[in-house]
Amino acid sequence: MDQQNSVLVEHENTHEVVTEQTFHTQCPFCSMQCKLKLVEQSSGAETKNKVTGQKNPCSEGRMCIKGMYAHQHVFSKERLKYPLLKVNGEFVRISWEDALCQIKQHFTDIQKVDGNHGIAVYGSASLTNEEAYLLGKFARVALKTKYIDYNGRYCMSAAATAAKLTFGIDRGFTNSLDEIPFAECIILAGTNLAECQPTIMPYFIKAQKNGASIIVIDPRETPTTKMADLHIKLKPGTDAALANGLLKVILEEGFVDEGFIKNRVNGFDEVKEYISAIEMREIEKMTGVAGEEIRKAALIFGKAKTGMILTARGVEQQTDGTMGVCGYLNILLSTGKIGKPFCGFGAITGQSNGQGAREHGQKADQLPGYRSIENEEHRRYIADVWGIDKDELPGKGVSAFEIFERIDAGEITGLFLMCSNPIVSSPNAQFVTEAIKKLRFFVAVDLFISETARMADLILPSSSYLEDEGTLTNLEGRVTLREATYPCPEEVKHDWEIICEIARALGKGEYFPFSSPEEIFNELRVASRGGQSDYYGITYDRIRTTGGILWPCPDLVHAGTKRLFETRFAHEDGRAKMIIVPNHQNVPKEQPNFEYPIFLTTGRVLAHYLTGVQTRKSPSLVARNGEAFMEIHPETAMKYNLPDKALVKISSKNGSIIVRSRYTNGIRKDTVFVPFHWADTQNVNLLVSSELDPFCKMPGFKMTAVNVRPPVGNTSI
Template sequence: MTEALLKYFRTKEQEVKSEKRYDSQCPYCSMQCKMQLVEQSIVTRKKYITIGKDNPTSEGRLCVKGMNAHQHAFHKERLKYPMVKVNGEFVRVSWEEALNHIKENFTKIQTESGQNALAVYGSASITNEEAYLLGKFARVALKTKYIDYNGRLCMSAAASAANQTFGLDRGFTNSLAEISSTRCIILAGTNIAECQPTIMPYFERAKENGAYIIAIDPRETATTKIADLHLKPKPGTDAVLANGILKVIVEENYVDEKFVQDRVNGFKDVKEYVLSFSLEEIEKITGVPIPLIRRAAVRFGKEETGMIFTARGVEQHTNGSMTVRNFLNILVSTGKIGKPNCGYGAITGQGNGQGAREHGQKADQLPGYRSIENEEHRNYVASIWGIDQDDLPRKGVSAYEMMEKIDEGEIKGLFLMCSNPTVSHPNAHFVKEAMKKLNFLVAVDLFISETASLADVILPASSYLEDEGTMTNLEGRVTLREASFPCPGEAKHDWQIICELARVLGKEEYFSFSSAEEIFSELRTASRGGTADYYGITYERLRKEGGILWPCPETDHSGTKRLFETSFAHVDGKAAMVVVPNIPEIPKEQLCDEFPLYLTTGRVMSHYLTGVQTRKSPALAARNIEPFMEIHPGTAAKFQIQDQSLVKIESRRGSVVVRSKWSETIRHDTIFVPFHWADSQNINLLVSKELDPECKMPGFKVSAVKVSPIVDFFN
């Protein structure tokens, strides 16, 4: 009887069970893994799981963040309605009330203080269409020069270095598929095993095929464990280490003389410089032993093929741009670029870190990676937008410099889209206090983040499950994110919010779009002929082909899998090498008696950026419930720090309290803290406001600090 009843109930369950599937892409890292949300309805209950879908980049793989991404989209704290702050509390209002309130305040600010009293702060997590539209909104609807985005804190050093060296910045100069066949790989400051886990199989295949992997990182990570050689430089000395490698390459005759002669400028000056110092100097500055420097240089130099990959570890410095340029000096001098299984890869951080900077969110850029200061570029984009070139603003300032403009009172109103600058910026206490000075702040977000809590108006945005559009992954491959899950409550897509706001501001004629595909059609034309040419890419092609590598100038063009095969993108067709002096980063952040340790920051696998989304996912939050300080046991003993105890970390800018975590694999002079937490555990409170002069990247990776135990009064 029991078996019969069980069989009966199983049959009934199948009768009432239904399943729906929704295609999308992961909202997190730059691999942009394809996925499906599977919704199973059983009687009155719904169950959700996420599965991977085959694609040219991640081949159907998902990491732990992707598998649990849907949890934040369904979180009970998800914003569903527009809200206005009244007497310090958020009150639900209609869309028209919210939009008219914004119009009234934006108009008042610009009437009283000028067009540039308003600013726009964007995101590298939004789609290409929305990034394009946001840049257009700032310059056409608001007519302000002040627009920048959070990608400035992520990819600016690599972007500026690639532009200066090659004349063009695309995440990878070739495709991911070539990694497995290369003979030597340098991973400089990149912990891909935790930051982009689904890329790891490419490097594992390369190793299986006999590739020699060199990792550069002051700490041992899941990524350095696959390396054949691990170099541990002092934080901030990566550029100097690259000079040491270059010196050996030159002295041991591993330079590709013909390639350099035919296709490179500046090599002579670099050669003279690297011959002018000794390896003993390099060892003293970096802390890396000479035999290891030689081993890395000889192995990379002698192999027929090789690739170099950089990420935030060598980029998030006040000399980050020049550091990357020095690694590119290594690549170019050995001729390992523009050839099969050779090239450079900037491991992009945010999901659309590549595309978001190509189409107008950066202070100095217009769509297609055009320059806002170039008259020809200005004229072309103005003609596409239907405005007079003279009405197009000039360049503004970088993201952190916008915070300084807010503090000074020059910027009085801010339109903030999908970003959390009070947590993500260096000198975070200053940034938060500056944001409080704004006369009017509008935040577009999924949740009331630490920054959104300061807003006067919050507008509810759609998530990755609901918002269709294109994204450009770390390769430079444009993909189409299908998204058809219904928006909760009254949430709208970011592009719809921009269009609605433009309407109430009287600029509807420039923003009369009814779909993401319509916006992409205009983006294609606006990018045509630019460095990042998307003209030949269409939604139809993306659905059919699964992704296309730009530049793609015509609809019958297959996309560009390998850049620089015959020439570089500079006017003369040559790459540009440059001398990078042996000067460690930020003299003010060198160690001293008061601040005897280097602080460096980074990620953990289960969290993303400032944690606004991942901390709303129970499966991810449970893996890392709090930040920690990784410290060598020998160093811990010196400062009386017990394992798993609370410890105070202080820099010249402030202090935080976190829990200690002993690790024998980190340098004795360095501590590591992840940056995904806010408030009193926001490690960016300790980071300097100093910026890279080339790209305005903050120096997140080097801060001089001291540590001390928190006294336990209960023992």
């Protein structure tokens, strides 16, 4: 419960009344979703805030510096507090009534000319489950457009697609976090947990104390690799080949669980035949990793009685990301390390609600409950829940980046953007900028005037994590409840309220009658019932009692599902499916060459989150990292005459940026690293190509061919 107390404090012979208020919430950043308590003390004109972590099943009361200082962006003077309409190139304040009239007029005009699909909806994995669900319903019922996708497409789509292909279902973890300390071997592939999800680290520290071997696969040395028993420093973009190499050793050394394969897996013989034909020297050449090192890692994992493999963006944000993850899942299946205690797969979700936000209708091909929009039975069920005819539901749309390609082609002329910053987060970012300029009407919903929102015709102010109540689903698949009762400033509204009000303005109010997040969640529960991500047995009261429930949870007496696949997989025949991962077809088309001889890879730093729209408004976080930088090996830097701490121009065939160099011996000599939290001339995604994974449409953020040079007039600082 949130509390307010008045406390009498004696201070220099005066009596001063200090008002103290307590607000419970969850961190808005990573998928650990740490529980937080904000204590606000007010005395006269002065207000002080203190944040502490609160006990919960996932982070157990821990928090990192991002959570500690998240409230600073909420109280930023740059916070949006009322609707803004662009008039003659400048934003002017208007009323909510006028804002809704603008939307009604422009969206109606666009659809009269360009049809229902003339408008696209672009969502966010930072939305609550209720808001993600409502946004999908809004697109398909209020706007009747097929074009909806979200920024999570750039996050976990490769892992989600691979899990669906292999297991038949996608949940972030196939087991729960509390099993990690008891696994004998853990592979962390392409994940820098110590900076991206710091509060998860004690699970791995406990595992090491229990004797576990930890193998980290990453082109860079990071705070995460420092705890590794073995660090494999592969070339960027070669994870699929490395996974094949590990599997080859496992097969040749006889670490296959024959009984598990026989009873529970399809496709093993075909994969074995393919892997047997690959030469290890071919894998060595592709990955830049010695065969003995690959062998060592495979033997450690193969000999372990229990083991887990966790992947993240380093593997997934590739144009062969789906196949890369499938390669690691092949290893798990071959050794039988899935569906058993202390064994399993984990896709480390990036955004706070990266799991839940894709389960209930924001993805182009999905309906609530992880149902398929192309399945007639699924369409019928959701149409009945929504009170419409199934034939009124539009079909499958396109992925996030492909939406901007449709905008550029003139097929989409209106855009409704909610809590995302695609000008910074998208590949080929300059192309996205130019596409957005072609829109006839663009509405953005955000906390701030982000780099993308500043291009909008209309901006609507949304609420923050301190103010917006709702459920979120963490990296395990645990549904949690964010209690958020801090009052919204001035004319700010919750995202769910904004969606409902626009729907009413468009004449669809009967489908959006909600007056609270809990009402929306109760409809979501019904919509998800019987689907793969079944939330029907989860209620606000049950979450408050338990601290969170792992889906699927089909009824009100079900305790939730801590471990998937104990007896069967989610394919119709109950068996998993191993997938052949080709070594050559999946190599990114863009490789280093004479003009662009260096690999560029990207990632996060501890103090910032995604495109930095929120964290760059927190002074305490900006003080830790105020600008982008380029990590480069000193020998590589000397080759290109680049001093340490000097401004550097990085160019690819798509564009160029200027950042500051940072020497490190902890990166491959053929690779540089730039974090992606900054915009404009420091936006690293200006360099990334438009090439997409053919299965999940993930861009190849983690491997771009670049050159590095001093910019004109550069001096060392």
